[in-house]
Amino acid sequence: MAFKLAICSGKGGTGKTSVAVNLFQTIRSKWTPKIQLIDCDVEEPNDLLFFRDAKQQDRSVIHQSVPVIEESKCTFCGKCSEYCEFNAISIMPSVQYAAIDPNMCHSCGACLHACKYNAISEIKHPIGELSSYATNTKTDILEGSLRIGSPMQTRVIKELKRAVASDSEIMISDAPPGTSCPVVETVSDADYVILVTEPTPFGLHDLSITVELMREMNKSFGVVVNKAGLGDREVYKYIKEEKIDLLADIPFDREYACQYAQGRLLTDTPPLIEQAFLKLAIDLKNRIIHD
Amino acid sequence: MKTIITSSGKGEDQLFDLRFGRAAWFCLYDDTTDLMDFFENKHIDAPSGAGAKVVEELIEMGVNKVISGDFGPKAKDLLEKFNIQMVILKDDHKSIKEIVENFKS
Numbered sequence: 001m002a003f004k005l006a007i008c009s010g011k012g013g014t015g016k017t018s019v020a021v022n023l024f025q026t027i028r029s030k031w032t033p034k035i036q037l038i039d040c041d042v043e044e045p046n047d048l049l050f051f052r053d054a055k056q057q058d059r060s061v062i063h064q065s066v067p068v069i070e071e072s073k074c075t076f077c078g079k080c081s082e083y084c085e086f087n088a089i090s091i092m093p094s095v096q097y098a099a100i101d102p103n104m105c106h107s108c109g110a111c112l113h114a115c116k117y118n119a120i121s122e123i124k125h126p127i128g129e130l131s132s133y134a135t136n137t138k139t140d141i142l143e144g145s146l147r148i149g150s151p152m153q154t155r156v157i158k159e160l161k162r163a164v165a166s167d168s169e170i171m172i173s174d175a176p177p178g179t180s181c182p183v184v185e186t187v188s189d190a191d192y193v194i195l196v197t198e199p200t201p202f203g204l205h206d207l208s209i210t211v212e213l214m215r216e217m218n219k220s221f222g223v224v225v226n227k228a229g230l231g232d233r234e235v236y237k238y239i240k241e242e243k244i245d246l247l248a249d250i251p252f253d254r255e256y257a258c259q260y261a262q263g264r265l266l267t268d269t270p271p272l273i274e275q276a277f278l279k280l281a282i283d284l285k286n287r288i289i290h291d
Numbered sequence: 292m293k294t295i296i297t298s299s300g301k302g303e304d305q306l307f308d309l310r311f312g313r314a315a316w317f318c319l320y321d322d323t324t325d326l327m328d329f330f331e332n333k334h335i336d337a338p339s340g341a342g343a344k345v346v347e348e349l350i351e352m353g354v355n356k357v358i359s360g361d362f363g364p365k366a367k368d369l370l371e372k373f374n375i376q377m378v379i380l381k382d383d384h385k386s387i388k389e390i391v392e393n394f395k396s
Binding site for chain 2: 085101
């Protein structure tokens with residue numbers, strides 16, 4: 001079983017992708033080639049932007065089972081609509097109208113249970129794609145992308161995790177920003193979580209919410225402060241007070257930020273940043289071995 | 292003909308509410324009887340699909356026309372499907388009474 005590492009942040013733009021991609025590269029070259037990077041930010045996957053030579057290996061469509069109402073069997077009793085938590089079902093007896101909006105349906109199955117007249121059946125509705133890529137000889141990057149309008153991020157993330165190669169030693173999941181369902185799904189089976197933050201009030205605010213979530217989920221976690229040198233010291237004070245492990249301090253480098261914007265995250269990395277990631281990888285290796 | 296006007300509260304002196312699915316109240320005006328009836332929006336706090344739920348209710352009431360500040364895509368689709376006229380008014384300083392008087396004349 002692969003050791004599952006998840007990278008989260010709370011606030012967007014703190015550097016989840018930078019950390020995930022750099023850590024993937026460092027571990028792959030210095031430790032083990034049996035590593036897979038999983039881009040779980042399915043609403044806007046971007047890890048691949050930094051691997052220009054990656055070749056697509058496979059691509060498949062992910063479906064969601066969506067109920068449909070057969071109007072000839074429907075009595076317009078409205079029970080299914082009552083059961084639907086997501087207001088995806090419209091029943092209007094006066095105009096004999098019954099329909100389910102697949103873009104609002106979460107496939108919970110409650111309506112199928114509610115209908116006593118067998119008027120509801122399920123069909124497959126496409127919600128996204130799963131693609132796998134190889135940066136050298138073997139498949140090592142998986143990317144999920146959700147179709148615009150679909151609320152089923154968690155379903156795509158579940159499928160992504162299912163596609164991880166069984167011989168992987170390490171799997172790095174790059175989570176979406178925030179602390180909502182897609183993040184919970186990404187982190188749910190992680191053995192260790194890295195929280196990436198920045199030393200700003202906004203970074204600290206969202207970090208504290210994410211820490212609460214990790215504690216509620218009983219996860220082992222540590223913090224990486226990215227863009228160190230900017231902002232203030234409040235984030236460090238918080239980490240100390242809360243007795244949280246500070247895993248790494250990655251210095252802010254304007255030149256490197258410009259490179260990132262050009263897609264060159266893994267070339268000409270400033271030595272200080274390269275060292276920070278190497279130290280982080282060694283620290284993680286020790287944690288994994290000692291676990 | 293039955294018309295719905297989105298309202299920020301109960302009573303003809305209340306101001307027009309620009310929101311449709313998440314309007315606070317609705318005024319149902321019937322021009323055959325010249326009567327106004329106010330009822331609260333019970334879908335105001337729905338996590339999703341408030342607009343579509345309101346449309347359902349209006350169709351069951353036999354409404355022919357809706358006056359609001361704007362309509363969401365799902366509500367718009369349904370209203371169009373059942374030929375309910377949508378009137379967009381961008382003025383939230385008007386009272387319900389003023390709006391009714393306006394389209395009476």
